[in-house]
Amino acid sequence: MTTTEVASVLLSLRDIRKYYMVGGQEVRALDGIHLTVDHGEFVAIMGPSGSGKSTLLNIIGCLDAPTSGTYELDGIDVSRMDETEQAHVRNQRIGFVFQGYNLLPRTTALKNVALPLLYGHHKDQVSLATAALEKVGLGDRLYHTTSELSGGQQQRVAIARALTMNPPLILADEPTGNLATRQSEEIMAIFQQVNNEGRTVVMVTHEPDIALFCKRMVIVRDGKVVEDGPVKDRRTAVAALAIPVAG
Amino acid sequence: MNVFESLQVALGGLTSNKMRTALTMLGIIIGVGVVIIVVAIGQGATKSVTDSVNALGTNILTVTPAPSHVRINAATVKGNADVPNRLTLADATFVSRNFKKSILAVAPQVRGQVQIVLGNTNATTSLTGTTVDYPFVANSSVSTGRFFNGAETDGSQKVCVVGTTVAGNLTGDSTTNLTGHSIAINHQMFLVVGMLTSKGVGGPGGDQDDMIVAPITTAMRRVLNKQLINSMTIRCSDAAHMLLATEQISNFLRNRHHLRPPFPANDDFNIRSSTELMARVQGITGTMTSLLSAVAVISLLVGGIGIMNIMLVSVTERTREIGIRKAIGATPADIRLQFLIESGILSMLGGLVGICLGIGGAMALAKISGWSTIVSPASVFVSLGISAGIGIFFGLYPASKAASLHPIDALHYE
Numbered sequence: 001m002t003t004t005e006v007a008s009v010l011l012s013l014r015d016i017r018k019y020y021m022v023g024g025q026e027v028r029a030l031d032g033i034h035l036t037v038d039h040g041e042f043v044a045i046m047g048p049s050g051s052g053k054s055t056l057l058n059i060i061g062c063l064d065a066p067t068s069g070t071y072e073l074d075g076i077d078v079s080r081m082d083e084t085e086q087a088h089v090r091n092q093r094i095g096f097v098f099q100g101y102n103l104l105p106r107t108t109a110l111k112n113v114a115l116p117l118l119y120g121h122h123k124d125q126v127s128l129a130t131a132a133l134e135k136v137g138l139g140d141r142l143y144h145t146t147s148e149l150s151g152g153q154q155q156r157v158a159i160a161r162a163l164t165m166n167p168p169l170i171l172a173d174e175p176t177g178n179l180a181t182r183q184s185e186e187i188m189a190i191f192q193q194v195n196n197e198g199r200t201v202v203m204v205t206h207e208p209d210i211a212l213f214c215k216r217m218v219i220v221r222d223g224k225v226v227e228d229g230p231v232k233d234r235r236t237a238v239a240a241l242a243i244p245v246a247g
Numbered sequence: 248m249n250v251f252e253s254l255q256v257a258l259g260g261l262t263s264n265k266m267r268t269a270l271t272m273l274g275i276i277i278g279v280g281v282v283i284i285v286v287a288i289g290q291g292a293t294k295s296v297t298d299s300v301n302a303l304g305t306n307i308l309t310v311t312p313a314p315s316h317v318r319i320n321a322a323t324v325k326g327n328a329d330v331p332n333r334l335t336l337a338d339a340t341f342v343s344r345n346f347k348k349s350i351l352a353v354a355p356q357v358r359g360q361v362q363i364v365l366g367n368t369n370a371t372t373s374l375t376g377t378t379v380d381y382p383f384v385a386n387s388s389v390s391t392g393r394f395f396n397g398a399e400t401d402g403s404q405k406v407c408v409v410g411t412t413v414a415g416n417l418t419g420d421s422t423t424n425l426t427g428h429s430i431a432i433n434h435q436m437f438l439v440v441g442m443l444t445s446k447g448v449g450g451p452g453g454d455q456d457d458m459i460v461a462p463i464t465t466a467m468r469r470v471l472n473k474q475l476i477n478s479m480t481i482r483c484s485d486a487a488h489m490l491l492a493t494e495q496i497s498n499f500l501r502n503r504h505h506l507r508p509p510f511p512a513n514d515d516f517n518i519r520s521s522t523e524l525m526a527r528v529q530g531i532t533g534t535m536t537s538l539l540s541a542v543a544v545i546s547l548l549v550g551g552i553g554i555m556n557i558m559l560v561s562v563t564e565r566t567r568e569i570g571i572r573k574a575i576g577a578t579p580a581d582i583r584l585q586f587l588i589e590s591g592i593l594s595m596l597g598g599l600v601g602i603c604l605g606i607g608g609a610m611a612l613a614k615i616s617g618w619s620t621i622v623s624p625a626s627v628f629v630s631l632g633i634s635a636g637i638g639i640f641f642g643l644y645p646a647s648k649a650a651s652l653h654p655i656d657a658l659h660y661e
Contacts, residue, residue: 058655061574063573063574063654063655063658064654064655083578083579084578084579084580087573087576087577087578087579087581088576088578090573090574090575090576091575091576091577092576096574096575098574098658102567102570102571102574102658103571104568104571105568106263107259115572115575116575116576118252118256119572119575119576119577119578119581120576161575165576
């Protein structure tokens with residue numbers, strides 16, 4: 001193993017376990033996960049409902065703490081950090097995109113996107129947030145509030161929010177779960193573009209055709225990684241969008 | 248996130264639900280407003296009493312008939328209670344003659360409401376009948392003309408001295424000099440011989456310029472038809488002689504009125520010194536102020552609990568928002584600060600509105616009732632501080648609750 005290969009590792013999860021007590025019974029959401037993701041990868045985490053894929057993403061995103069195991073982000077053990085340090089990691093190093101968009105209601109797109117900058121004490125919040133919104137093609141919707149945007153537009157605002165701090169890692173939990181095919185392809189086009197720029201993208205999805213836009217597929221079942229390999233027949237979202245919609 | 252940014256976020260939260268914000272502030276508004284008004288009244292009352300006592304001098308004794316003293320004896324039971332043992336003009340005359348060493352002067356007084364007419368204008372005012380010693384005893388003086396003299400008192404002459412408010416009521420201009428004019432007091436013509444120097448509004452007796460002073464004999468026999476006097480004011484030779492004078496007058500009046508022991512229970516008069524009066528009034532206003540302030544503090548407390556309640560509701564309502572903020576990098580401290588600032592603004596804003604209403608209320612009260620009210624800067628700052636403290640204290644629990652929410656639980660909250 002050469003030093004350049006060591007430097008390129010972004011995520012390193014070793015024997016991650018997450019146990020819950022539900023009604024006196026122990027539920028093993030994650031049962032010994034080993035996963036390494038390098039810089040610049042585009043990973044789809046797939047698996048049936050209850051397989052623990054969302055829990056895994058939450059742990060990667062520092063939103064949840066594992067019961068045991070080590071998780072290193074960029075060589076730093078984040079699983080032992082306190083809440084405030086984890087908040088800083090979420091703010092500086094991770095951009096999160098959710099299935100339900102999770103934008104602040106009654107708030108303009110610009111303010112939503114500027115929110116991470118606010119917590120990160122950035123000076124030129126308006127220009128950075130505007131640039132992020134232009135990147136996702138919403139430069140003309142800066143002052144629209146959440147309720148004035150369509151689902152696809154809201155998800156693009158959420159992606160802009162994830163990009164605005166320029167983090168190395170983008171996490172997405174079922175980002176296309178609430179969207180129609182065309183809008184899903186638009187969202188995936190943005191993720192592919194973001195990945196092409198060198199950012200690592202890890203997304204959870206249960207739609208196989210969405211996973212085909214990624215580079216690597218990790219399948220989780222019963223809290224364990226059961227399959228891990230490159231995506232065959234990878235699709236390009238730009239090409240998919242070029243095909244006219246039938247009817 | 249710095250304080251200014253937190254302030255923006257907090258203001259955004261408050262303006263998104265204006266009605267609720269206003270209602271929540273109401274408790275604090277009322278509490279602070281009441282504190283300001285009560286303290287203003289208390290301070291105003293204390294100051295006006297102190298001022299009038301200081302103006303009068305501290306070596307003043309006031310003798311009044313004991314108001315509630317009913318002596319049950321054969322006479323009262325039979326129904327011919329001719330109240331012989333009340334203060335008479337003769338009592339005052341004897342007091343002034345007998346104790347030259349301890350007493351400088353005595354001014355017996357009768358008072359009554361009278362109707363006065365000058366030309367076509369008529370008004371009502373209070374008439375004080377007294378003797379030539381009144382200016383000296385009551386620290387009064389005439390600005391123009393002269394006070395009535397001893398001969399006029401002895402002869403029950405119809406002369407009088409007029410206060411500036413009376414002149415204002417009769418002519419429309421309180422600076423009018425009525426000296427030399429005749430005015431009708433209860434349909435009898437009096438010659439105005441002088442104008443009283445203005446003492447101003449705000450004493451315990453209200454407007455001290457709304458009065459006419461006439462010889463006591465005239466006032467008793469010709470106008471008010473009284474046999475007894477309302478009070479006598481005594482100026483002692485100095486403060487050291489006041490106890491002696493009190494003793495002497497008490498013994499003298501007990502003898503003259505044929506009172507039987509025990510004393511002072513059976514006294515049919517009261518003797519009060521001006522300092523005692525001041526202490527009593529200050530005591531009463533102090534008690535009232537602290538009592539009403541306690542009520543106001545309870546109102547502030549209730550207001551604070553209201554704020555805590557609304558903040559808890561707000562934290563629950565905005566659980567998802569808190570989750571989103573945490574997910575994108577808000578620290579627990581950021582969240583706590585946001586909610587603390589929100590509750591702080593809520594109560595500070597309530598405090599500010601309360602202060603404005605309190606100052607306005609105190610001023611309106613002074614206008615309407617004629618009480619003097621003094622809004623002290625200390626009460627303003629203290630109530631502002633208290634309301635801010637309440638906001639922070641009662642905001643602490645909801646804010647900590649919000650800060651300690653688990654990001655995932657908060658995000659999945661429906």
